[in-house]
Amino acid sequence: MKLTPKVTLLAAGVLTATSLTACAGGSASGGSAAGAQPKLTFIQGVAGDEFYVSMQCGIDAAAKASGATVNTQGPAKFDPTLQKPIVDSVVASQPDAILIAPTDVAAMQAPLKAAAAAGIKVVLVDTTVQDPSFAASAIASDNKGGGLEAFKAIKNLSPSGGKVLVISTDPGVSTADARVAGFEEGAKADPSFEYLGVQYSHNDPAEAAKLVSAALAKDPDIVGVFAANTFAAEGTATGIRQAGKQNQVKIVGFDAGPAQVKQLKDGVVQALIAQEPASIGTQGVDQALKAIKGESTQKEIQTGFKQITADNISGDGAKYVYKSSC
Amino acid sequence: MTTTEAVPRTAGTATEISRVHSLRQVLQVQSFQILLVLLVIFLVFSALAPEVFPTWGNVRQIIQNVSILGVLGIGMTFVIVTSGIDLSIGSNLVFSGVVAAKVMQAVGGSGWGTAIVGILVAVGCGLGWGLLNGVLIAKAKVPPLIVTLGTLGGALGLAQVITGGVDIREVPAILQDTIGYGNVPGTTLPTISLIAMVLILIFGTVLHRTRFGLYTFAVGSNEESARRVGVKVDRQLISIYALSGGLAGVAGILSLSQYGTTAIAGQSATNLNVIAAVVIGGTSLFGGVGTIFGTVVGLFIPAVLQNGFVIVGIQPFWQQVAVGAVLVVAVYVDQRRRAAAARGHSAKSDGKKKLFGRRSS
Amino acid sequence: MTTIPVLEARGLTRSFGNVRALDGVDFDVHAGEVVALIGDNGAGKSTLVKALSGNLALDSGKILFAGGEVELGSPSQASSLGIETVYQDLALAPHLNAAQNMFLGREIPKPGFQGRLGFMDNKAMRAKSREAFDELGATVRSLSDPVGSMSGGQKQAIAIARAVAWAKGVIFLDEPTAALGVVQTRNVLETIRRVRDKGVGVVFISHSMPHVIDVADRVQVLRLGRRVATYEAKKTSVEELVGAMTGALDGAHS
Numbered sequence: 046m047k048l049t050p051k052v053t054l055l056a057a058g059v060l061t062a063t064s065l066t067a068c069a070g071g072s073a074s075g076g077s078a079a080g081a082q083p084k085l086t087f088i089q090g091v092a093g094d095e096f097y098v099s100m101q102c103g104i105d106a107a108a109k110a111s112g113a114t115v116n117t118q119g120p121a122k123f124d125p126t127l128q129k130p131i132v133d134s135v136v137a138s139q140p141d142a143i144l145i146a147p148t149d150v151a152a153m154q155a156p157l158k159a160a161a162a163a164g165i166k167v168v169l170v171d172t173t174v175q176d177p178s179f180a181a182s183a184i185a186s187d188n189k190g191g192g193l194e195a196f197k198a199i200k201n202l203s204p205s206g207g208k209v210l211v212i213s214t215d216p217g218v219s220t221a222d223a224r225v226a227g228f229e230e231g232a233k234a235d236p237s238f239e240y241l242g243v244q245y246s247h248n249d250p251a252e253a254a255k256l257v258s259a260a261l262a263k264d265p266d267i268v269g270v271f272a273a274n275t276f277a278a279e280g281t282a283t284g285i286r287q288a289g290k291q292n293q294v295k296i297v298g299f300d301a302g303p304a305q306v307k308q309l310k311d312g313v314v315q316a317l318i319a320q321e322p323a324s325i326g327t328q329g330v331d332q333a334l335k336a337i338k339g340e341s342t343q344k345e346i347q348t349g350f351k352q353i354t355a356d357n358i359s360g361d362g363a364k365y366v367y368k369s370s371c
Numbered sequence: 372m373t374t375t376e377a378v379p380r381t382a383g384t385a386t387e388i389s390r391v392h393s394l395r396q397v398l399q400v401q402s403f404q405i406l407l408v409l410l411v412i413f414l415v416f417s418a419l420a421p422e423v424f425p426t427w428g429n430v431r432q433i434i435q436n437v438s439i440l441g442v443l444g445i446g447m448t449f450v451i452v453t454s455g456i457d458l459s460i461g462s463n464l465v466f467s468g469v470v471a472a473k474v475m476q477a478v479g480g481s482g483w484g485t486a487i488v489g490i491l492v493a494v495g496c497g498l499g500w501g502l503l504n505g506v507l508i509a510k511a512k513v514p515p516l517i518v519t520l521g522t523l524g525g526a527l528g529l530a531q532v533i534t535g536g537v538d539i540r541e542v543p544a545i546l547q548d549t550i551g552y553g554n555v556p557g558t559t560l561p562t563i564s565l566i567a568m569v570l571i572l573i574f575g576t577v578l579h580r581t582r583f584g585l586y587t588f589a590v591g592s593n594e595e596s597a598r599r600v601g602v603k604v605d606r607q608l609i610s611i612y613a614l615s616g617g618l619a620g621v622a623g624i625l626s627l628s629q630y631g632t633t634a635i636a637g638q639s640a641t642n643l644n645v646i647a648a649v650v651i652g653g654t655s656l657f658g659g660v661g662t663i664f665g666t667v668v669g670l671f672i673p674a675v676l677q678n679g680f681v682i683v684g685i686q687p688f689w690q691q692v693a694v695g696a697v698l699v700v701a702v703y704v705d706q707r708r709r710a711a712a713a714r715g716h717s718a719k720s721d722g723k724k725k726l727f728g729r730r731s732s
Numbered sequence: 733m734t735t736i737p738v739l740e741a742r743g744l745t746r747s748f749g750n751v752r753a754l755d756g757v758d759f760d761v762h763a764g765e766v767v768a769l770i771g772d773n774g775a776g777k778s779t780l781v782k783a784l785s786g787n788l789a790l791d792s793g794k795i796l797f798a799g800g801e802v803e804l805g806s807p808s809q810a811s812s813l814g815i816e817t818v819y820q821d822l823a824l825a826p827h828l829n830a831a832q833n834m835f836l837g838r839e840i841p842k843p844g845f846q847g848r849l850g851f852m853d854n855k856a857m858r859a860k861s862r863e864a865f866d867e868l869g870a871t872v873r874s875l876s877d878p879v880g881s882m883s884g885g886q887k888q889a890i891a892i893a894r895a896v897a898w899a900k901g902v903i904f905l906d907e908p909t910a911a912l913g914v915v916q917t918r919n920v921l922e923t924i925r926r927v928r929d930k931g932v933g934v935v936f937i938s939h940s941m942p943h944v945i946d947v948a949d950r951v952q953v954l955r956l957g958r959r960v961a962t963y964e965a966k967k968t969s970v971e972e973l974v975g976a977m978t979g980a981l982d983g984a985h986s
Binding site (some may be wrong): 092116118124126127130136137149152154159175215247 | 420424426432535537538626630632637638639678681
Binding site (some may be wrong): 577580581582583584585588589591592593595596597598599600601602659660 | 787807808811817819822823824825826827828832836837838839841849850851852880
């Protein structure tokens with residue numbers, strides 16, 4: 046038979062369909078049998094972010110210790126339209142449990158609920174979704190407390206009070222919103238400080254720098270800025286340095302990535318509120334394995350935070366710095 | 372007078388002669404080459420993860436996630452065939468979704484009545500931005516790259532102004548349940564994919580079989596010639612950019628349905644991903660050549676690569692490297708084909724025409 | 733000539749900035765006649781052709797088609813009168829095939845509702861294209877190959893065939909043999925004769941005096957934007973033509 050285009054296409058199609066159905070019959074029915082190595086998949090909020098890398102290190106170590114395997118994936122940006130296809134692919138690969146930092150409270154609700162319905166145990170780490178009842182556990186830092194702690198740090202650095210500003214990432218990200226809320230509560234309760242509000246840098250350091258420059262142009266006597274995450278802190282420091290106000294404006298950053306630690310050591314940033322991402326990761330693996338075995342899990346776990354300053358960076362504070370590789 | 376060759380010259384014979392194709396000719400058609408690439412990728416991953424990858428459950432979700440990009444790809448194919456570009460589709464999508472969500476919120480309710488209002492508003496917004504693009508490009512003669520770069524910023528900025536940067540998460544349940552996650556009744560085919568397929572079929576027919584499509588190719592091939600023979604080039608360009616915008620509006624309501632939120636911070640790389648898909652599929656950035664079928668294949672390649680890498684457990688960064696490599700190879704192949712065509716290799720282009728290009732039959 | 737010219741220009745003027753491209757130029761061509769339009773570079777030949785094919789606005793002057801005054805505001809207006817032009821760059825769409833190029837802008841719709849949706853009758857268009865090419869003796873081997881992959885001669889043949897198929901009145905050919913070899917040139921000149929024999933007026937610009945004398949009936953010479961001489965081709969010589977072009981023999985009439 047002559048290989049006309051139609052015939053070739055038909056043959057290719059048949060080949061694909063056969064390979065499709067041949068394996069459909071024997072497709073994995075849920076996770077592995079009890080006793081086999083548990084399969085975990087960790088879906089980061091964004092790949093390459095030191096916070097999530099530290100979390101991955103904690104997860105990898107905990108999994109290794111318990112004999113589980115881990116596959117780590119993450120979107121290139123903190124973007125639900127990029128994360129959803131990854132979640133769907135992961136669900137299709139039928140792991141025993143998923144540890145995930147959802148990038149949107151609404152967009153990731155349905156895919157994760159579907160994963161749970163398919164028998165995969167879901168543990169939410171760092172961020173959460175609108176209705177986390179399907180999840181085996183939700184582990185996050187006490188972000189509100191962390192925000193309050195950040196305000197206390199600013200107060201330590203500028204005891205006489207003054208104007209303070211917050212640079213956050215995106216509205217609607219549960220973790221960032223909680224930090225902002227904690228800081229706002231502390232600032233509003235203290236009469237010597239004037240709270241200028243919160244601006245959103247969309248997880249883009251360049252954007253944060255622009256916002257800070259503009260804010261300084263409007264209020265040249267700002268005494269303190271709270272940057273609610275890694276990228277925000279990077280950009281805030283840049284913006285303040287561009288305005289030449291390093292000595293006047295105190296910055297407290299949230300998260301302790303290597304770049305921010307360098308800024309701390311250089312004196313550009315005065316304090317960092319570090320979460321414990323490795324601990325979140327470790328607890329996440331713990332809860333996931335419990336869920337796989339059918340044991341009861343803790344629905345909500347809050348982890349703490351540590352203040353890192355120039356004083357303790359070389360000593361106690363060093364172990365709370367986020368890693369850029371494990 | 373010059374004598375002609377021995378082949379009898381009756382109407383249509385010229386096409387009958389070359390009806391029987393050798394496999395070699397077939398293989399030279401770029402759309403087919405790219406389909407082979409997709410099949411090879413599929414088979415490789417099937418071999419690497421036989422129990423997970425080639426299952427309908429997995430393939431189904433790939434198709435579902437590619438659907439919105441498919442809708443955008445239709446418009447982008449038309450635009451790139453005219454040797455233009457539309458960078459604004461992602462922002463247009465977000466804006467249309469935002470306005471539709473706001474209107475549906477105001478109208479209230481969560482049934483089909485509200486949903487239809489939302490759909491119409493989204494498409495209307497999309498058309499609006501598309502028309503703006505088209506008029507600036509055709510009448511004001513501003514280069515498409517610049518115009519759509521401007522509307523990219525404008526649409527996204529306005530979306531952020533309207534919402535204050537806060538996503539609207541109130542979407543009528545009927546949209547989410549039927550279009551977002553629902554299947555076509557009686558099947559396991561996602562509704563959103565059916566919608567995309569129908570649109571692809573309709574506009575594929577328009578591009579490859581109607582006068583509108585022919586004029587699209589003519590404008591991309593030689594705009595000046597088209598103008599000289601009386602083709603209304605300005606009107607054609609405006610229509611094409613309006614189409615791209617309108618489809619971005621459709622994508623906006625589809626995205627709302629699927630994500631249940633306006634996702635304002637999202638879609639940041641969508642425009643480049645769609646352009647890459649169109650180019651991988653064989654549409655030339657220089658205009659005059661392209662197929663909707665190629666675009667569809669081009670969309671599946673990055674999606675299947677990512678899906679495969681996630682399942683097999685490869686680091687996410689390699690996925691982007693792989694897609695980038697495929698894109699460069701695709702453009703290189705296109706360049707070689709154009710050079711060969713200029714030298715007069717009609718066998719290649721003959722095969723191309725017959726298979727997936729403009730059919731003369 | 734006592735018959736009314738099918739196309740006549742009287743005193744056309746057009747300036748581009750300080751340059752007077754057309755300085756009160758006259759021109760005329762009759763049905764069934766081949767007129768060669770010659771002149772040195774910058775004499776205004778291409779400008780005149782543009783004006784007479786609806787591609788250029790004029791500052792002043794009259795254009796008459798079959799004796800009646802007309803305004804050629806656009807190429808489609810000229811086309812509707814039956815004036816077609818083959819440009820030096822051929823104005824073909826390289827990715828489209830010969831039949832599509834032939835009918836570009838004038839496609840045959842499928843009958844009925846399908847036609848209104850935009851579907852075209854490709855079979856009919858291919859048949860008619862084949863007829864047109866055969867009539868001119870043009871060798872177009874495949875109607876479905878993109879014209880961009882064809883030789884210069886074939887492209888020329890397609891462009892001329894397109895103009896001839898649609899022309900009822902006048903055809904303008906701008907340097908039709910400039911890029912062609914000997915055999916192809918002979919074919920083009922033969923085509924010009926055939927077109928003339930159909931009763932269409934042919935105007936062609938050329939720099940090749942031998943070709944001009946070979947195929948033209950009359951020769952009109954432009955210099956500095958005006959017509960300076962008209963000759964009957966068979967009664968003139970290359971020296972005379974060159975002289976008129978360069979101004980050595982000003983005012984000569986035949």
